[in-house]
Amino acid sequence: MSSQQHTYVSYINSKIIQRFSHRQGVVFGQNVVAGSRISGLGAGIELEHNITTINTPNAENTLMGFGLGLLLGGIDSAFIMKQHDFALLGLDQITNTVNVLKNQTLEASFMVIMVVVDSGFEGPQASLNNLDEFASLSRTPVRFLNTIDNIDRAFSESASPGFHMMALSQKCMKFKLDPLDSRSTRLPFGELIKSSDNADFLLVFFGLDLGILNETITEALEQNIKLDYVIAGEIADRCLFGNLNLGSYRSVVVCSTSKSEVTYAEKLAFELMKMGMRVTMFGRATSNSWSQVSEDSPEFTSKDILTVFSEPNNEK
Amino acid sequence: MSAQSEDLIELNRIRNSQLIVNDLIHKGEFQVPVHLALGHEALAVSVSKSMAVEDQILLNHRNIHYQLALGATVEQLISEYKLQIEGLAGGQLGSMNLVSPQHRNPYTSNILGNNLAVALGIAQAAKMNSTKSVTWVVTGDGAIEEGIFYESILCATSWKLPIVFLIENNGWSLGTEISERRIDINLEKLSHALGCNYLQLSGNKLTQYISSLKSIRQSTLENKPVIVEVLLTTLGGYYLEESNGIRYINYHAGKAKIVTSGMVICEDNTDPVYANLIQQKTEVENHV
Numbered sequence: 388m389s390s391q392q393h394t395y396v397s398y399i400n401s402k403i404i405q406r407f408s409h410r411q412g413v414v415f416g417q418n419v420v421a422g423s424r425i426s427g428l429g430a431g432i433e434l435e436h437n438i439t440t441i442n443t444p445n446a447e448n449t450l451m452g453f454g455l456g457l458l459l460g461g462i463d464s465a466f467i468m469k470q471h472d473f474a475l476l477g478l479d480q481i482t483n484t485v486n487v488l489k490n491q492t493l494e495a496s497f498m499v500i501m502v503v504v505d506s507g508f509e510g511p512q513a514s515l516n517n518l519d520e521f522a523s524l525s526r527t528p529v530r531f532l533n534t535i536d537n538i539d540r541a542f543s544e545s546a547s548p549g550f551h552m553m554a555l556s557q558k559c560m561k562f563k564l565d566p567l568d569s570r571s572t573r574l575p576f577g578e579l580i581k582s583s584d585n586a587d588f589l590l591v592f593f594g595l596d597l598g599i600l601n602e603t604i605t606e607a608l609e610q611n612i613k614l615d616y617v618i619a620g621e622i623a624d625r626c627l628f629g630n631l632n633l634g635s636y637r638s639v640v641v642c643s644t645s646k647s648e649v650t651y652a653e654k655l656a657f658e659l660m661k662m663g664m665r666v667t668m669f670g671r672a673t674s675n676s677w678s679q680v681s682e683d684s685p686e687f688t689s690k691d692i693l694t695v696f697s698e699p700n701n702e703k
Numbered sequence: 704m705s706a707q708s709e710d711l712i713e714l715n716r717i718r719n720s721q722l723i724v725n726d727l728i729h730k731g732e733f734q735v736p737v738h739l740a741l742g743h744e745a746l747a748v749s750v751s752k753s754m755a756v757e758d759q760i761l762l763n764h765r766n767i768h769y770q771l772a773l774g775a776t777v778e779q780l781i782s783e784y785k786l787q788i789e790g791l792a793g794g795q796l797g798s799m800n801l802v803s804p805q806h807r808n809p810y811t812s813n814i815l816g817n818n819l820a821v822a823l824g825i826a827q828a829a830k831m832n833s834t835k836s837v838t839w840v841v842t843g844d845g846a847i848e849e850g851i852f853y854e855s856i857l858c859a860t861s862w863k864l865p866i867v868f869l870i871e872n873n874g875w876s877l878g879t880e881i882s883e884r885r886i887d888i889n890l891e892k893l894s895h896a897l898g899c900n901y902l903q904l905s906g907n908k909l910t911q912y913i914s915s916l917k918s919i920r921q922s923t924l925e926n927k928p929v930i931v932e933v934l935l936t937t938l939g940g941y942y943l944e945e946s947n948g949i950r951y952i953n954y955h956a957g958k959a960k961i962v963t964s965g966m967v968i969c970e971d972n973t974d975p976v977y978a979n980l981i982q983q984k985t986e987v988e989n990h991v
Contacts, residue, residue, distance in 0.1 A: 458824065
């Protein structure tokens with residue numbers, strides 16, 4: 388099956404199966420091989436003979452420690468979790484145990500795949516899109532399963548020994564996954580899409596749901612704005628641009644859909660400003676609606692972002 | 704020399720080693736917090752003697768007695784607590800997270816109950832690797848109040864993992880006794896409710912402990928985990944005089960009350976070191 392026919396869920400399932408195709412491992416979580424799975428996540432994994440599947444009790448703190456024990460015992464594993472807020476119960480393991488294990492020589496990997504329920508209609512529970520805190524507490528990147536290239540990268544990097552976290556959006560699970568953009572090149576922390584050789588602006592996007600990014604790109608194209616963009620593949624303290632000549636851009640917009648009060652995106656924006664770049668940051672604004680049942684839309688729009696590009700002081 | 708004599712010598716070595724460490728704590732030699740386990744030596748020796756070579760043990764913050772019983776020397780521990788390269792872990796881990804994979808101890812947690820969950824993974828990995836090993840995990844009467852204790856027993860029995868959960872019940876958590884912080888937990892009933900075997904040990908009887916632990920180890924290999932609750936006294940505590948009487952304050956970390964390297968800490972008849980001394984003294988007197 389080509390990647391064009393894949394949904395996010397089916398593609399991620401194929402990556403999980405591929406991950407364990409050459410080495411035995413354990414995939415565990417609530418309903419991973421029962422009923423409707425985790426909104427389809429986990430479908431077909433039991434067919435891979437190397438995978439031992441466990442439908443677990445509801446015991447997330449213990450399950451997180453279980454995966455870390457498997458890691459110490461030399462067995463690869465994946466903990467599939469819906470929803471991301473359950474990972475809060477395992478924070479003690481993610482912080483203390485993970486940091487202790489960093490002192491040891493490890494031979495296996497343990498990955499946690501979290502579904503961020505960002506649809507909003509589940510109420511306060513759905514207001515948790517705070518992956519920055521998890522990256523900070525564990526000092527481990529949280530990888531975004533948001534594009535085919537970033538998914539490939541996430542699973543490739545998660546094969547290395549140690550603890551790994553990745554997350555996908557509930558909103559996007561059943562969406563068709565776009566094929567790899569022919570203009571795409573890899574940066575150390577994400578995917579760069581160059582629209583031309585001399586784009587005026589650079590947009591760096593951190594998030595799982597690419598909706599607002601896609602709107603911005605489409606509208607920029609309609610307005611003949613030359614815009615390159617980076618889709619971050621992870622939240623981590625290593626946002627390196629490689630050989631990309633940042634000085635060629637009039638300004639940079641950094642955009643994050645995280646609900647964390649302090650984000651790595653803001654840290655990147657600050658670093659770019661220190662380098663002398665003209666930078667504008669768009670992030671979520673704490674809202675009362677986050678604690679109510681409501682559509683979870685960012686507090687900024689694509690039009691707000693495009694306004695930056697048309698500001699008169701954005702001259703080269 | 705009989706096995707029993709060897710065990711007693713080992714027990715005395717662990718007691719003396721701790722007293723040496725205690726003296727150094729009094730002298731302010733360590734920056735890292737060290738949790739002594741005076742009075743826990745019989746259990747540590749028994750566990751060490753009951754473990755098969757393929758077994759593994761996960762420890763908690765109070766681990767000095769097990770580290771010694773598993774093979775560490777007091778010099779290695781002192782160097783480790785001083786964060787010197789000659790230490791058991793190269794001076795990298797200090798006391799509360801000290802691990803010694805070379806001595807079958809792959810993980811130690813200073814966080815109450817964290818090691819219980821990690822033990823599940825170690826046990827599952829051993830099962831998948833088809834080794835006939837048992838995973839031992841040490842915790843205390845304070846940690847069994849954590850939710851992770853219940854969750855871990857539930858998962859261990861659900862997944863039929865060969866694990867021995869060792870509960871060192873010294874009756875204290877920091878400065879509060881059990882009765883001051885909660886109702887009494889009937890661990891035997893709780894174990895059985897969760898489909899887990901249960902064994903209680905008390906009295907620091909070395910021979911009986913080793914025999915019981917070897918037997919219980921065998922039963923876990925039939926895919927049934929076991930909770931072993933060990934009633935013991937952590938010796939060397941402090942007394943704090945109050946206006947209305949005397950209140951016993953157990954030390955949590957750092958120095959025990961005793962300041963000399965003498966063998967006797969308190970006249971506790973269940974303390975095998977004390978009992979052994981009394982027996983030797985009697986034999987000498989009789990001989991004279």
